Amino acid sequence: xxxxxxxxxxxxxxxxxxxxxxxxxxxxxxxxxxxxxxxxxxxxxxxxxxxxxxxxxxxxxxxxxxxxxxxxxxxxxxxxxxxxxxxxxxxxxxxxxxxxxxxxxxxxxxxxxxxxxxxxxxxxxxxxxxxxxxxxxxxxxxxxxxxxxxxxxxxxxxxxxxxxxxxxxxxxxxxxxxxxxxxxxxxxxxxxxxxxxxxxxxxxxxxxxxxxxxxxxxxxxxxxxxxxxxxxxxxxxxxxxxxxxxxxxxxxxxxxxxxxxxxxxxxxxxxxxxxxxxxxxxxxxxxxxxx
Amino acid sequence: xxxxxxxxxxxxxxxxxxxxxxxxxxxxxxxxxxxxxxxxxxxxxxxxxxxxxxxxxxxxxxxxxxxxxxxxxxxxxxxxxxxxxxxxxxxxxxxxxxxxxxxxxxxxxxxxxxxxxxxxxxxxxxxxxxxxxxxxxxxxxxxxxxxxxxxxxxxxxxxxxxxxxxxxxxxxxxxxxxxxxxxxxxxxxxxxxxxxxxxxxxxxxxxxxxxxxxxxxxxxxxxxxxxxxxxxxxxxxxxxxxxxxxxxxxxxxxxxxxxxxxxxxxxxxxxxxxxxxxxxxxxxxxxxxxxxxxxxxxxxxxxxxxxxxxxxxxxxxxxxxxxxxxxxxxxxxxxxxxxxxxxxxxxxxxxxxxxxxxxxxxxxxxxxxxxxxxxxxxxxxxxxxxxxxxxxxxxxxxxxxxxxxxxxxxxxxxxxxxxxxxxxxxxxxxxxxxxxxxxxxxxxxxxxxxxxxxxxxxxxxxxxxxxxxxxxxxxxxxxxxxxxxxxxxxxxxxxxxxxxxxxxxxxxxxxxxxxxxxxxxxxxxxxxxxxxxxxxxxxxxxxxxxxxxxxxxxxxxxxxxxxxxxxxxxxxxxxxxxxxxxxxxxxxxxxxxxxxxxxxxxxxxxxxxxxxxxxxxxxxxxxxxxxxxxxxxxxxxxxxxxxxxxxxxxxxxxxxxxxxxxxxxxxxxx
Numbered sequence: 001x002x003x004x005x006x007x008x009x010x011x012x013x014x015x016x017x018x019x020x021x022x023x024x025x026x027x028x029x030x031x032x033x034x035x036x037x038x039x040x041x042x043x044x045x046x047x048x049x050x051x052x053x054x055x056x057x058x059x060x061x062x063x064x065x066x067x068x069x070x071x072x073x074x075x076x077x078x079x080x081x082x083x084x085x086x087x088x089x090x091x092x093x094x095x096x097x098x099x100x101x102x103x104x105x106x107x108x109x110x111x112x113x114x115x116x117x118x119x120x121x122x123x124x125x126x127x128x129x130x131x132x133x134x135x136x137x138x139x140x141x142x143x144x145x146x147x148x149x150x151x152x153x154x155x156x157x158x159x160x161x162x163x164x165x166x167x168x169x170x171x172x173x174x175x176x177x178x179x180x181x182x183x184x185x186x187x188x189x190x191x192x193x194x195x196x197x198x199x200x201x202x203x204x205x206x207x208x209x210x211x212x213x214x215x216x217x218x219x220x221x222x223x224x225x226x227x228x229x230x231x232x233x234x235x236x237x238x239x240x241x242x243x244x245x246x247x248x249x250x251x252x253x254x255x256x257x258x259x260x261x262x263x264x265x266x267x268x269x270x271x272x273x274x275x276x277x278x279x280x281x282x283x284x285x286x287x288x289x290x291x
Numbered sequence: 292x293x294x295x296x297x298x299x300x301x302x303x304x305x306x307x308x309x310x311x312x313x314x315x316x317x318x319x320x321x322x323x324x325x326x327x328x329x330x331x332x333x334x335x336x337x338x339x340x341x342x343x344x345x346x347x348x349x350x351x352x353x354x355x356x357x358x359x360x361x362x363x364x365x366x367x368x369x370x371x372x373x374x375x376x377x378x379x380x381x382x383x384x385x386x387x388x389x390x391x392x393x394x395x396x397x398x399x400x401x402x403x404x405x406x407x408x409x410x411x412x413x414x415x416x417x418x419x420x421x422x423x424x425x426x427x428x429x430x431x432x433x434x435x436x437x438x439x440x441x442x443x444x445x446x447x448x449x450x451x452x453x454x455x456x457x458x459x460x461x462x463x464x465x466x467x468x469x470x471x472x473x474x475x476x477x478x479x480x481x482x483x484x485x486x487x488x489x490x491x492x493x494x495x496x497x498x499x500x501x502x503x504x505x506x507x508x509x510x511x512x513x514x515x516x517x518x519x520x521x522x523x524x525x526x527x528x529x530x531x532x533x534x535x536x537x538x539x540x541x542x543x544x545x546x547x548x549x550x551x552x553x554x555x556x557x558x559x560x561x562x563x564x565x566x567x568x569x570x571x572x573x574x575x576x577x578x579x580x581x582x583x584x585x586x587x588x589x590x591x592x593x594x595x596x597x598x599x600x601x602x603x604x605x606x607x608x609x610x611x612x613x614x615x616x617x618x619x620x621x622x623x624x625x626x627x628x629x630x631x632x633x634x635x636x637x638x639x640x641x642x643x644x645x646x647x648x649x650x651x652x653x654x655x656x657x658x659x660x661x662x663x664x665x666x667x668x669x670x671x672x673x674x675x676x677x678x679x680x681x682x683x684x685x686x687x688x689x690x691x692x693x694x695x696x697x698x699x700x701x702x703x704x705x706x707x708x709x710x711x712x713x714x715x716x717x718x719x720x721x722x723x724x725x726x727x728x729x730x731x732x733x734x735x736x737x738x739x740x741x742x743x744x745x746x747x748x749x750x751x752x753x754x755x756x757x758x759x760x761x762x763x764x765x766x767x768x769x770x771x772x773x774x775x776x777x778x779x780x781x782x783x784x785x786x787x788x789x790x791x792x793x794x795x796x797x798x799x800x801x802x803x804x805x806x807x808x809x810x811x812x813x814x815x816x817x818x819x820x821x822x823x824x825x826x827x828x829x830x831x832x833x834x835x836x837x838x839x840x841x842x843x844x845x846x847x848x849x850x851x852x853x854x855x856x857x858x859x860x861x862x863x864x865x866x867x868x869x870x871x872x873x874x875x876x877x878x879x880x881x882x883x884x885x886x887x888x889x890x891x892x893x894x895x896x897x898x899x900x901x902x903x904x905x906x907x908x909x910x911x912x913x914x915x916x917x918x919x920x921x922x923x924x925x926x927x928x929x930x931x932x933x934x935x936x937x938x939x940x941x942x943x944x945x946x947x948x949x950x951x952x953x954x955x956x957x958x959x960x961x
Binding site for chain 2: 184185186188189190191192193194195196199203204207208
């Protein structure tokens with residue numbers, strides 16, 4: 001062989017990499033790892049709500065206004081005698097999935113718009129980014145109110161209203177990251193390899209934009225939970241009997257002084273969700289920073 | 292007590308040796324040494340592993356002596372330089388054993404304020420990249436004044452390092468100066484307070500050859516005028532040979548050989564020094580050739596085993612190498628090797644001089660570049676300008692040929708390559724490659740050219756898919772074949788760029804380029820970021836691949852010696868134009884254009900002092916009228932600034948083109 005006499009060590013560098021586990025996970029601190037995994041835990045919990053919840057959230061299970069801890073009702077009952085714990089759990093389930101749905105739709109739109117703008121460049125880029133600016137300037141809650149008043153009340157309509165304004169940030173992040181990556185030699189090398197533009201974007205550019213995107217998106221969960229709860233507090237969520245945290249605390253606000261738990265428990269539910277979202281975001285950011 | 296006595300005796304004998312080695316009688320005892328390092332061991336801890344940076348080093352520097360510290364990355368040369376400055380970081384928490392005595396003070400016993408005072412009064416430092424060592428937000432004058440005091444002193448300093456118009460430069464920011472001028476400013480700062488010792492860590496590595504020659508000349512003149520001692524840390528034996536009185540070769544945290552520059556480079560005793568000299572691409576060799584390769588890649592600074600660090604890569608290694616050899620007197624210098632005496636001389640070495648590369652002509656493809664121009668718009672609004680990177684380049688490369696494109700930074704050599712690759716927007720003219728789409732490129736930074744989140748296998752497979760190889764088994768077979776041909780272990784296929792060493796990355800990049808054999812291989816300084824021994828391996832690999840696959844090779848380099856090794860033709864570029872092109876022999880042995888002559892004269896080689904070319908290339912934003920080289924040309928006439936030159940064939944030999952009317956005229960009449 002022509003290169004006989006060339007020796008080199010056949011080992012990958014000494015970093016131990018577990019199969020299938022991203023390298024940054026192995027190197028990072030345990031605390032960050034746990035907090036970053038919280039959303040997964042939360043998703044599992046809310047999926048199991050129909051199993052965990054002791055009663056139906058809609059059908060009265062006992063007398064009205066049973067205080068917490070009495071009569072087998074951990075968080076008491078509300079004005080019609082429905083189990084407060086079950087209602088809060090179902091409410092959390094709705095809020096959590098609503099937040100995830102908006103983020104997912106935001107990511108899909110944002111990644112598409114951002115990637116197309118960054119890769120196409122020129123007037124396409126200019127046009128898409130100006131459209132992005134327009135949506136960035138729309139206040140989400142106000143637009144949601146407009147959509148709901150146009151289409152009629154309902155959770156889906158609220159989500160559409162919020163979803164419309166929730167992608168511009170992601171589009172900007174994706175565009176910025178891709179434009180920075182596009183100047184790197186690895187993209188030119190891919191071009192020289194004959195890799196087509198779509199595969200170049202998907203395999204050689206997008207993965208580099210993901211870390212920043214994932215961190216922002218996870219930090220947005222808490223944000224979104226609060227926004228949605230605020231809208232449902234204003235009556236822009238699922239209509240009356242449905243267990244919704246914002247709507248519950250709004251309706252039960254009148255009982256705050258005597259039967260405080262009916263208003264406070266949904267609030268605590270919101271707090272827990274927002275906290276999980278923010279902690280996860282911070283944890284992920286630390287993980288990415290370590291990388 | 293006994294130990295101490297022995298220690299003292301050793302030191303005295305050592306220093307006496309160095310004085311006689313230098314061949315100049317400097318009156319004095321060990322006390323007058325500017326720096327004396329004894330049995331220095333430095334160990335760092337990084338991510339739980341102990342890194343043995345220095346494993347027992349002795350070093351002495353006499354007054355007004357230039358000592359060159361030569362070694363590859365991982366040899367510990369920079370750590371030694373930093374320890375002389377008392378700059379071994381606090382954050383890396385080094386364990387230090389041994390003595391460091393600088394200008395009569397024990398570095399280890401000094402407090403931080405005392406250290407600062409020592410540095411201010413007796414020490415100077417020059418680092419590789421002046422852009423990062425100078426404060427970008429401060430004017431030169433203000434930064435200099437921090438160490439020099441008055442403005443007058445600053446002007447004096449700038450003048451003494453050869454900066455033209457020093458008074459005006461005081462108000463300049465670092466980014467307004469060229470690389471060479473910035474390095475001069477750094478040297479001026481190091482000179483402030485007339486230090487006894489200046490530690491210069493790779494001061495010319497980031498500079499062009501012509502500017503490097505200027506700086507090396509300055510370093511010598513600084514020593515001659517101010518009597519300053521200099522520790523010059525470099526990876527380049529050529530640089531060491533041209534300026535140093537004494538050369539200290541380091542490997543794996545130990546000194547392996549030391550002696551007077553000329554004798555050490557003429558008769559190297561240590562197998563490592565010898566290998567280093569042989570694996571270096573030099574100008575004086577004839578024709579394309581293979582370089583001698585060192586086994587393996589670099590030093591394992593984590594190894595705790597005693598013995599010679601070089602033994603794993605040494606062809607003379609035997610069982611006795613497990614005992615660490617001490618520096619012993621051998622001939623007229625000192626060497627740490629058990630087999631130094633038995634080692635054959637450099638001539639008698641079983642040198643693997645592979646036969647010269649023959650251009651394989653298959654008549655399949657050639658590259659025809661026709662009057663290609665590339666320009667970029669830079670700046671906005673009022674300061675907008677056009678950067679003319681290429682100003683009409685015409686070249687015809689025959690199938691299987693190997694052309695080296697050389698020039699200083701800003702000459703447009705990389706732009707030319709990128710224009711051929713289709714990566715740069717060609718404004719006018721055309722590139723014609725028969726067998727289009729069969730062009731592959733190897734980039735300067737192999738690591739950055741590999742997508743960080745994709746494995747080597749994925750990258751190779753992608754190339755095969757793009758070339759229409761459908762069958763999975765066929766793809767796998769060809770991937771393994773490519774690995775084999777570039778010497779990349781198959782176990783590394785699932786690895787990503789971040790997990791590969793420098794050499795493995797360059798191999799992976801090469802594997803991707805040749806997994807589907809290209810007709811034309813473009814190489815953009817693939818070795819300029821590599822250590823000497825690694826560069827030799829990569830250069831040989833490229834030559835092998837070229838021979839086997841019959842590729843046409845275009846190789847951009849700033850290093851004329853590398854051009855000599857890889858190419859049969861050389862094109863010299865200056866400010867976006869080819870100023871001279873011909874066979875390697877014609878260009879390197881019989882250069883005609885004044886610029887080529889100056890480039891060759893500026894290369895540091897043992898045996899002659901580099902002759903620096905004055906000034907630095909003009910900005911491609913404002914190219915001089917007439918012949919663009921005339922402001923720097925040593926033989927410029929008054930008419931050179933008016934008439935622009937065209938590339939004309941030399942009357943003496945066909946195929947040799949020169950863009951200089953006076954030279955062609957002179958040759959015609961001779």
